Amino acid sequence: MEPNQVLLNHDLLRIFQKNDLLYCNNERSVIIPTLAFGVLQRDLIENIGIERMKSFFFKYGWHLGKEDAKAVIDNDSLSFAEKIEYGPKIHALKGHAKSKITDYQLEIDGNKVKSIRYLGKWEKSFEAAQHIENLGKAEEPVCFTLTGYASGYVSALINEVVIFKELQCEGQGAPCCIWEGLRLTEWDEKGEELQYSHKELPVIKELEQTYQKLLIEKNNLSFVTKIHADLTDEVIKGNNIQSVLDIVNHQINLPVIVENIHHQVLAKKGINVEQYKPFKHEFNDFLKKNLPIKNTMVIHLPSGSRLVTPIFLDEKIIGYCSFLYSNENIPNLDIDSMIIGRVSNICSLLFFKEKTELESMERVKGHFLEEIISGKYVSASEIIRKAGFLNLNLTDCYYVLYLSYQVTKQCREKELTLHTNIFETVSSFFNEKQSNVLISQRADSLLLLIPENQLKVQNIEKNTHSLLSHLKKHIKNVSFLAGISKANDNIVDAAVAVEEGRSAVRLSSREKPITSFDELGVIGVLINEHNEKALRKIIRDTLGKLYENLDSNKIELIETLYHFLVNGGNLEQTAVQLALSISGLRYRLNKITDLLKQDLRNPQVSFQLLIALKVLKIIDYHLFEK
Incomplete structure (x- = not known):
């Protein structure tokens, strides 16, 4: 091979080898397969998350576009619009995607760009293809390198931040990527969500910020872990919920409340009964109007904010633990949420311990009662x-x-x-x-x-x-x-x-x-004498044919007679209790009268019948169970 061999000679892109090394427009370059990019993309998402990866690749594309802009920025033979149009061409020549501008609006006043808006599309985006290959279809656009390239290229040309954004993406399953480019100031309300794209903190700065965040998290975790250890010691010592709240209140200096599911205060610290009344009423009203609280959440109420989490036992909510904040006090959710979660867990343990002790005691007491009865x-x-x-x-x-x-x-x-x-x-x-x-x-x-x-x-x-x-x-x-x-x-x-x-x-x-x-009365005395034979004889003699050959129809008639006599012969009340019409009740009473051959309105007869029926319902109660 010749020492210097031109591999591609194009007005915009010249690739050649020099001393066995690859150069692109006089810049030392390397060839990286798109497959390797896809693996990097996947690993970055898994390790630093989609949001950080988004910023990482956008900046990477931004610098690629900014470097390519240098090739045309000083070319006085090109108009400003032509310089911008060269961007998609260079993009395509480097294999990123088939790029095309479909529409644009460009207003220039001298050397100053007053307004700029570009629309276009990418086809066969390498970034979208690798995302689908490695991660499947995305829910939002994924060509961060491509949008970064376009943004960096045009921003370098006009010396002002221009942001390109995908409106649809092949990574979502769309037939092609549709993009739009505007100055950052012209994105209106959409600008906030694009702020990540032009922040160019050096990696060392980002690492410093990340370290500071990790240090804060470490300190918070250490603080929470210490509180959790102190609370666990209280459980081991056999202390109650009140001693747990004493420790929490001392550490975070916030009122803390534990209530059961019926809103009864089981323990409190840092607030008295009178101070808590408005908080309690507002919390009760909130629960009546909303679904049960199943996760830790902040509730903003007129009396102040409330960080509340449920207390579970046997997979059921049995109460709530809350931190209270005045209207001037802003909750520190990062740390308070961790603490209240651990307080809730400790409360669950204490309730479980109390429940187990009570159940054990109740079993002992139940066994003792059975021994007495036996x-x-x-x-x-x-x-x-x-x-x-x-x-x-x-x-x-x-x-x-x-x-x-x-x-x-x-x-x-x-x-x-x-x-x-x-x-x-x-x-x-x-x-x-x-x-x-x-x-x-x-x-x-x-x-x-x-x-x-x-x-x-x-x-x-x-x-x-x-x-x-x-x-x-x-x-x-x-x-x-x-x-x-x-x-x-x-x-x-x-x-x-x-x-x-x-x-x-x-x-x-x-x-x-x-x-x-x-x-x-006398029925109880008779039953206590255990003279069942005599009682059954009284039943047979009194009820006669109504008691003979008992079946479901006769039991129904016996129930009707019983309710009629207990209600003193009141037809309306008896009909309501038996869910019958008056005519239906009269029909049954006529059948009963025919079987008994007695006047049900006779006080002496009704008295004897009622005693016999009460005795029957006691000694043959199973006949009347539904």
Whole structure:
């Protein structure tokens, strides 16, 4: 090969070899395959992100265009417009893309460019092709080197920043790249998003800035890590949420609040009750109008800003942790978001620990109740002594509450989960009231032994009403019925009290969900004597043919008669309860009268029938379960 060999001789581009080295327009050059560029593009995106890569390649293209502009900038034989038109030609000769100007507007006043706007297209862009090859189709234009080249070339010619931007790109799957070029000042509102393109910080400066940012992040992370370590120590020591908030408030000097899902404040630091009231009301209003908060977010409210994050337990939101800011205090989200996330995690751990302890205690108490009922203990003193270990005073009177529940067809919750949720909801109800009771779970029912000294100011009936309201609010698609035993003073007779509660609940209904054993009167006395044969004889003698050969139709008639008698013969009220028309109810009552051969309006007859029906519903309750 000759020492100096011309490989390409063009007015705009001359490529030759000299001493076995490659030169392009007298500049030492190298040939790099587009495949290598694509690998560099991919690796840069993976390591520094698309935004930094965008700036990197734009600047790279800018300097390429600026150098090529030197070849024509001093050529006085060319008009200004011709100098600009040479840019796409040089671009194409170097293999970047097939480039073409499709339209332009150029206004020149002497040597000053007053207005410039160029439109054009690129075909077969090497940059777009490599992006698709290595990364697939993009959501936005990707020819940063090409736009940088055009911007640098024209900016060098007019000595003013001109920015070229793609309107569509082959990298997005478009048939060709469409671009537009304007002075930076003429991009109007679009100029802000193009600021990255003409910032020409040296790499060393960028590294310095990056180092400073990393140093700040390192210091922030160290600060957050120290707080997290201090909070973890509190958990290890067995301390509570309040001690956790004390540490957080001391470190960041911000009011911090932990609330449960019902907006009750569980712990607070740095703010008193009166100061918090406006924050609380505004937060409650926000939650009512918006979806539940599932991630850390800032809420701007009239009283100030609130950085809030949910507290999770068993994949459910059980409360919120919040940092409060006055209107003059600007949140430092970078660090505060990290801290509040760790506070939330610590709160979750503490709640889980508390839940586990309570569940363990409730299991022990439930087992103890089953032992009492089964007759394992023969003396009251032994039971009372062991109850003392559970901080339970069983020396006074107590009640047994028999709580049964039935799931409706609309309920989609898994059976095991549902039973657990019901147990936990009942347990939390009494824990919130600071009432120490014994709870035992059975199939579709709960047994509660409630000492009279734990009822506080409410009597047993009001307390049970409150419990059922609480359950109705928190457990959907489940109906609850309750039966209350008599007040018993001998703990050894707890099994008798259980049977009293069980008997009472069988007379409870949707219209009257709570029944006390005292309401059964003589029926309760008879049932307690366990004379089932005599009771069934009373039922047969009283109900006659209505009780013979029981089937679904007769059970339906028995239910109708029961509600009619309980309602004192009121047709309208009975029809509403049974969801019947008056005429439908009259038809059933006529059939009942024909079977009984008795006048239902006779007080003596109705009294005997009602007693027989109540006894039937207690000893054969399964016949009436739906």
